[in-house]
Structures are given as structure tokens and as C-alpha cells.
Amino acid sequence: MTARNLFLLPGDGIGPEAMGEVRKIIAYMNEAMNAGFVTDEGLVGGSAYDAHGAAISEGDMQKALAADAVLFGAVGGPKWDDVPYEVRPEAGLLRLRKDLELFANLRPAICYPALAAASSLKPELVEGLDILIIRELTGGVYFGEPKTITDLGNGQKRAIDTQVYDTYEIERISAVAFEMARTRQNRVCSMEKRNVMKSGVLWNQVVTATHKDKYSDVKLEHMLADAGGMQLVRAPKQFDVIVTDNLFGDMLSDVAAMLTGSLGMLPSASLGAPDAKTGKRKALYEPVHGSAPDIAGQGIANPIAMIASFAMCLRYSFNLVQEADNLEKAIANVLEKGIRTGDIMAEGAKKVGTTEMGDAILAEF
Amino acid sequence: MTARNLFLLPGDGIGPEAMGEVRKIIAYMNEAMNAGFVTDEGLVGGSAYDAHGAAISEGDMQKALAADAVLFGAVGGPKWDDVPYEVRPEAGLLRLRKDLELFANLRPAICYPALAAASSLKPELVEGLDILIIRELTGGVYFGEPKTITDLGNGQKRAIDTQVYDTYEIERISAVAFEMARTRQNRVCSMEKRNVMKSGVLWNQVVTATHKDKYSDVKLEHMLADAGGMQLVRAPKQFDVIVTDNLFGDMLSDVAAMLTGSLGMLPSASLGAPDAKTGKRKALYEPVHGSAPDIAGQGIANPIAMIASFAMCLRYSFNLVQEADNLEKAIANVLEKGIRTGDIMAEGAKKVGTTEMGDAILAEF
Numbered sequence: 001m002t003a004r005n006l007f008l009l010p011g012d013g014i015g016p017e018a019m020g021e022v023r024k025i026i027a028y029m030n031e032a033m034n035a036g037f038v039t040d041e042g043l044v045g046g047s048a049y050d051a052h053g054a055a056i057s058e059g060d061m062q063k064a065l066a067a068d069a070v071l072f073g074a075v076g077g078p079k080w081d082d083v084p085y086e087v088r089p090e091a092g093l094l095r096l097r098k099d100l101e102l103f104a105n106l107r108p109a110i111c112y113p114a115l116a117a118a119s120s121l122k123p124e125l126v127e128g129l130d131i132l133i134i135r136e137l138t139g140g141v142y143f144g145e146p147k148t149i150t151d152l153g154n155g156q157k158r159a160i161d162t163q164v165y166d167t168y169e170i171e172r173i174s175a176v177a178f179e180m181a182r183t184r185q186n187r188v189c190s191m192e193k194r195n196v197m198k199s200g201v202l203w204n205q206v207v208t209a210t211h212k213d214k215y216s217d218v219k220l221e222h223m224l225a226d227a228g229g230m231q232l233v234r235a236p237k238q239f240d241v242i243v244t245d246n247l248f249g250d251m252l253s254d255v256a257a258m259l260t261g262s263l264g265m266l267p268s269a270s271l272g273a274p275d276a277k278t279g280k281r282k283a284l285y286e287p288v289h290g291s292a293p294d295i296a297g298q299g300i301a302n303p304i305a306m307i308a309s310f311a312m313c314l315r316y317s318f319n320l321v322q323e324a325d326n327l328e329k330a331i332a333n334v335l336e337k338g339i340r341t342g343d344i345m346a347e348g349a350k351k352v353g354t355t356e357m358g359d360a361i362l363a364e365f
Numbered sequence: 366m367t368a369r370n371l372f373l374l375p376g377d378g379i380g381p382e383a384m385g386e387v388r389k390i391i392a393y394m395n396e397a398m399n400a401g402f403v404t405d406e407g408l409v410g411g412s413a414y415d416a417h418g419a420a421i422s423e424g425d426m427q428k429a430l431a432a433d434a435v436l437f438g439a440v441g442g443p444k445w446d447d448v449p450y451e452v453r454p455e456a457g458l459l460r461l462r463k464d465l466e467l468f469a470n471l472r473p474a475i476c477y478p479a480l481a482a483a484s485s486l487k488p489e490l491v492e493g494l495d496i497l498i499i500r501e502l503t504g505g506v507y508f509g510e511p512k513t514i515t516d517l518g519n520g521q522k523r524a525i526d527t528q529v530y531d532t533y534e535i536e537r538i539s540a541v542a543f544e545m546a547r548t549r550q551n552r553v554c555s556m557e558k559r560n561v562m563k564s565g566v567l568w569n570q571v572v573t574a575t576h577k578d579k580y581s582d583v584k585l586e587h588m589l590a591d592a593g594g595m596q597l598v599r600a601p602k603q604f605d606v607i608v609t610d611n612l613f614g615d616m617l618s619d620v621a622a623m624l625t626g627s628l629g630m631l632p633s634a635s636l637g638a639p640d641a642k643t644g645k646r647k648a649l650y651e652p653v654h655g656s657a658p659d660i661a662g663q664g665i666a667n668p669i670a671m672i673a674s675f676a677m678c679l680r681y682s683f684n685l686v687q688e689a690d691n692l693e694k695a696i697a698n699v700l701e702k703g704i705r706t707g708d709i710m711a712e713g714a715k716k717v718g719t720t721e722m723g724d725a726i727l728a729e730f
């Protein structure tokens with residue numbers, strides 16, 4: 001069997017603690033299932049800045065490019081609030097997304113039944129919630145040029161960011177959304193602001209054309225992004241797959257994540273295009289939550305989002321579908337049993353730390 | 366007494382019905398209180414397009430510029446989905462905002478006690494909610510140039526929108542936020558994406574400097590806009606005044622509005638700078654909800670947001686503070702009495718149409 005190469009970037013804050021629990025699962029899979037994972041590890045974010053003066057080193061970028069999949073923890077923290085813009089912790093993540101061409105960000109917003117009560121929404125609105133947000137990740141205002149601050153004199157500065165989308169970028173992300181919808185409820189809702197933004201006009205046109213050309217079996221709906229935010233709060237279960245641009249995706253996926261009451265549990269996958277020869281996609285997996293510097297190093301962080309991100313890795317990078325299902329099932333079982341980290345604590349549940357949570361999931365796996 | 370000049374732009378969909386109820390209140394105030402309102406009326410949105418081939422005519426723009434205040438209903442509907450981008454219904458509203466330089470959009474998100482149960486959030490999270498979102502309204506990606514779609518050949522197009530902010534634009538909107546905070550709980554939360562956008566970096570710097578210079582008595586907090594969206598859903602009552610840019614404000618104010626369960630009730634005010642000589646601000650008042658073409662013309666639309674927008678007009682354009690308070694109180698009383706339009710219907714309440722709701726509020730006024 002060929003080796004399965006994983007590159008681990010735990011990052012800052014609670015990233016390393018959460019990643020530690022994934023390492024246990026990898027070791028178990030190598031031992032018990034002969035999975036053949038080979039891991040290497042690097043630095044990203046503030047920890048990379050401290051070591052190399054950059055948010056990720058060239059050497060680690062090369063390793064990320066060469067790996068079958070990257071597992072990413074989290075970056076940032078108050079310690080690096082004042083480092084120069086170009087080397088701020090987030091720059092490492094943004095460079096990985098861009099240089100690996102990870103244009104398709106998959107963010108499932110599911111509500112674990114055991115956690116429905118933790119949502120700020122009424123339980124009946126979120127019980128059984130299962131949305132997949134497909135966010136474009138390498139274009140839009142995140143990377144468009146010019147992106148500058150200019151001194152105009154007279155004490156005035158001018159800041160410019162540029163939202164740019166080309167037809168092919170919208171085509172490929174909508175294709176991913178339609179493909180995913182076919183494996184689910186076969187419905188896609190595309191969100192933009194075509195009433196204000198030219199990129200919204202083009203987005204709407206290209207999604208519509210892609211649908212007509214190749215995916216007319218999928219039900220397609222269009223919604224203005226602001227109305228979409230409202231509808232997510234009003235009746236989230238109306239959605240199956242949502243496809244949207246980089247910035248709207250950032251906002252909408254965070255709102256959707258919070259709806260589930262399961263924020264500390266939500267994973268994400270960022271995928272590239274299939275390689276023309278091998279069919280393999282470059283990929284990076286990361287929890288939706290951030291680095292939570294306030295609780296870092298205390299052994300109390302919830303590792304579930306990181307573990308669920310590894311489950312997505314098993315599914316999308318290695319086609320280990322059964323193993324992915326089992327790992328996701330293990331997480332749900334542990335929650336059903338009332339084992340909880342502090343962030344999802346409930347009356348009558350058993351409160352555990354990061355490693356106990358990891359152990360409990362491993363025991364169910 | 367000098368006349369108080371109001372320019373009414375009812376617009377499309379339910380706009381005209383809702384405006385009809387405000388007209389009754391104006392007539393009553395002229396008669397019973399000698400308020401001296403003089404009204405004129407024009408067309409905007411789809412109805413203006415049908416009449417003039419533009420989303421607002423030059424004549425109506427002149428009248429809007431000359432008035433003390435503009436009352437705006439709503440624009441848009443499926444009938445105009447395919448008109449050219451430059452004359453789409455929204456273009457009328459955007460031109461009014463830009464040409465009247467209405468840079469400060471005030472969007473209160475309050476939860477009427479009688480309606481807390483209508484929120485999708487748990488009642489304890491929204492009862493007593495009272496947030497004021499201050500959205501920058503004449504800058505950012507809404508108006509920045511270039512704003513184009515270019516044909517690149519090979520079947521590829523490129524869409525570009527440009528987010529631009531100058532120091533003075535951020536200064537004046539944050540000053541409004543700090544001033545407003547002083548009349549409330551004295552707390553401002555500024556939201557941007559400084560980790561990704563240069564405009565976010567400048568926004569953060571200028572808000573911080575304006576605070577330090579002139580408003581250091583106000584408590585200032587900064588939040589990333591995506592985290593802000595999350596926090597609005599998780600614990601909305603943590604906020605007093607939120608200040609943010611045009612596009613984030615569009616999204617965040619819609620999410621906040623939906624949280625209250627009172628979407629059909631929420632007003633907004635869009636204000637310009639005080640005139641150097643007279644101290645008067647140009648102003649436009651409009652409901653947060655849209656034109657709801659699906660229920661237009663049936664006499665069932667909820668006129669409360671439009672009436673509450675007129676209350677803001679009394680307060681901000683004419684300094685009729687007592688009258689504004691009374692009108693807002695009249696709305697709350699009617700709701701307490703269980704009089705409801707269909708959109709906010711509840712068990713045991715009395716269901717009424719648009720004109721009955723307007724009459725009931727007038728009777729309490």
C-alpha cells in the first residue's frame with residue numbers, strides 16, 4: 001500500500017491540544033487498521049511568526065503542497081495583534097488556501113441531536129438541521145487587487161479592497177455545489193447581492209447557466225445574501241446546500257454554525273480541483289472555531305471539531321467512507337452518553353477535558 | 366410657523382399601502398396639532414421605471430433634495446427582475462442615498478415585548494432586546510469604482526466591485542455611533558474584517574482614533590464581522606450600538622432584525638451631515654422590510670415599520686420628541702392589546718388588515 005501523507009499544522013491557541021487528539025486516532029488507525037498514515041508537522045500562524053518571522057515558512061509551504069492532505073488547527077491570539085499585516089497569523093492560512101488552490105470550502109452546519117437544546121434558537125427550528133455551505137475560498141475580496149491603504153495627505157488615507165470573480169471560478173464552485181446536492185437532498189440555494197454588486201450579477205448568471213447546462217436535475221434557488229442571513233435565522237431547515245462567495249460565505253457559515261448550538265463541533269474541508277492525471281484533490285481540513293486563546297493550554301478545549309475535520313479528511317481525501325462514518329458515529333455516541341467538554345456542558349452530563357473527550361471518541365470508534 | 370416639507374416615495378409592492386397609513390397620521394397631526402406638514406409625492410423603483418424608464422426621475426430627485434425629509438416605502442418585485450442593471454428598482458434607492466449624502470443609517474433592532482414569542486430565538490435571549498445598528502450608507506462596495514463586468518473572450522467574463530473607504534467617511538460615521546451611544550448605554554461595538562481587508566484595517570484605526578480624540582467616555586469594543594454575526598445569534602443583548610460598513614451593515618442589520626421576531630415592525634433612518642448654516646440634516650426614513658410583492662394589494666400588509674419610520678422622522682428631522690415617543694407608545698399599546706396583522710398573528714389575538722392596524726394606532730396616538 002502506498003503511504004497516506006498527512007501534513008499537520010496545529011497552529012496557535014487550542015490548535016495543538018485539539019490536534020493531539022487527532023494524532024491518537026491516526027496512531028490507532030495505523031496500528032489497528034494498517035491505514036498507512038505518514039505524518040509530518042509544521043508551524044503556522046503566530047507560532048510560525050515567532051519561529052521564522054512569517055506566518056508560514058517556505059519549507060512548510062512545500063510540505064503542504066506535497067502532502068495528500070493538510071490538517072490545520074487554528075491561528076491567532078492577542079500576542080500577535082500588532083504584528084505587521086503581511087505576517088499576521090491569518091496570512092498563513094490565506095496563503096495555504098491560495099497556493100494550494102483550495103477553492104471549494106465545505107462547511108456542514110449540522111445540529112447534533114444531543115445538543116439541540118444548546119442552540120439559541122428554539123429546538124424545533126434546529127433539531128435535525130443539516131445544511132452544507134459551499135463557500136468559494138480563493139477569490140473575491142480576500143485576494144483581489146488592488147488591496148491597499150494610501151496616504152492622501154491632509155491626514156486622509158484611502159483603503160481599497162477589490163472583489164474580483166471570473167466566470168470559471170463561479171463555474172467550478174457551483175459545479176461542486178450541484179455535485180454535493182446530488183448526494184443529499186438535491187437542492188442548491190445560491191446567495192449573492194446582484195442588486196448591488198456586479199460580481200453578484202455575474203455570479204447569478206454563471207450559476208444559472210451551469211445549472212441549465214449540466215445539473216438541471218438539481219433544484220436551484222437564488223436568494224439575496226442579506227435575505228439569506230435572515231432566512232438562516234428564521235427557518236434554517238429550509239436549506240440543503242448553500243453556495244456563495246468568499247466573504248458572504250465567511251459571514252453566513254459563521255451564522256449557520258452558531259445556529260446549530262454545536263459551534264465547537266463543526267469541521268470544514270477546503271478542496272482543490274481534481275488533478276488531471278491522478279484525480280486527486282489537494283485538501284486542507286480545519287475546525288470552524290478559532291484559536292480560543294482564553295482557554296488555550298488548560299486541557300479543557302473541545303477537540304470534536306478537529307476530529308470531525310479528520311473524518312472529512314478520511315472521506316474526501318482517502319475515500320475511507322466507512323471509517324469516516326464510524327468516526328462521526330463515535331462522536332455522536334459520546335455526546336448521546338452525556339460526555340461533554342465545558343463549552344457544551346449540560347445538566348446531568350459528565351464534564352471532561354480535551355484528552356478524555358478524545359479517549360472517549362476513540363473508545364467508540 | 367414654517368411649513369414642514371415631506372416628500373413621500375411609496376414605491377412598489379406593499380409600499381403604497383403602508384404609506385397610506387402614515388398619510389392618515391400626518392393628516393391627523395396637521396388637524397389636531399397644527400403640525401404644518403406639507404406633503405408632495407413621487408415615484409421610485411419599478412413604478413418609476415414603468416412611468417419614466419428610470420428608477421427615479423430627475424424631477425423627483427430635485428424634490429427629494431429640497432424636502433425636509435423623505436418618507437420611502439419599498440421597491441422591487443418580480444415584474445422588474447429583468448430590467449437593465451442601471452434602472453433596476455434598487456437603483457432609485459441607492460441614488461437617493463448617494464445624492465442626498467445620507468451616510469448614517471440608523472437601524473434599531475428592538476424586540477417588542479408582545480412579540481418576543483415570535484422570534485426564532487429563545488424568548489429569554491431577546492426579551493428587552495434594544496440594539497442600534499449604525500451602518501455606513503454612502504461608501505464601501507456599494508459605490509466604489511471600478512464596478513464592472515468585462516468580457517475577457519473565450520467565454521470568460523470578469524466582474525469587479527471595489528470597496529473604498531476614506532478616513533473622513535469612517536470618522537463621521539463613528540462620531541454618529543458615539544453620539545448615539547451617549548444617549549443610550551454608552552457602549553459601541555465596531556465590526557470589520559481587519560484580518561482580511563485593508564478597509565477593515567483603516568476602519569479599525571480610525572474608529573479607535575476618533576474614540577481616543579473625542580469620545581473616550583464611551584466604552585468601545587472591536588469585533589470581527591463574522592464573529593459579530595455569530596455573537597448576534599448567540600447573545601444579542603450584549604450589544605448596545607454597533608457601527609459597521611455598508612455591506613456588513615446590510616447583512617448584520619438583517620440578521621439582527623430577524624432576531625427580534627419583529628421584522629415587519631422595524632424602521633430605519635438615513636441621515637446626512639448637519640448643514641453648516643441651518644444645522645439641519647437631510648434625511649430619508651424607510652422600513653427595513655422589502656416590498657413583499659406576494660402580499661401586495663391585498664390590504665393585509667403590516668404598516669407598523671412604515672409608521673415607526675415616521676416616528677423616527679418626527680424625532681430626528683423635526684425634533685418632535687414627545688410626538689415620536691407617543692407614536693411609538695401607540696404602536697406598543699396596540700400590540701399589547703393583541704391587535705395583529707397576519708405576519709405577527711398569535712393565538713388569541715385579533716387579526717386585522719393594513720387600514721385597521723393604522724386606525725388602531727391612530728386611536729392610541
Ligand SMILES: CC(C)[C@H](C(=O)O)[C@@H](O)C(=O)O
Pocket residue numbers: 090093094250560561591
Ligand atoms: C481566520 C480568517 C482569515 C478566516 C476567514 O476570514 O476566512 C476565518 O474567519 C474563516 O472563516 O476561516
Ligand SMILES: CC(C)[C@H](C(=O)O)[C@@H](O)C(=O)O
Pocket residue numbers: 195196226455458459615
Ligand atoms: C434594496 C437594497 C439595495 C438595500 C441594500 O442592499 O442596502 C436593502 O437590502 C437595504 O438593506 O436597505
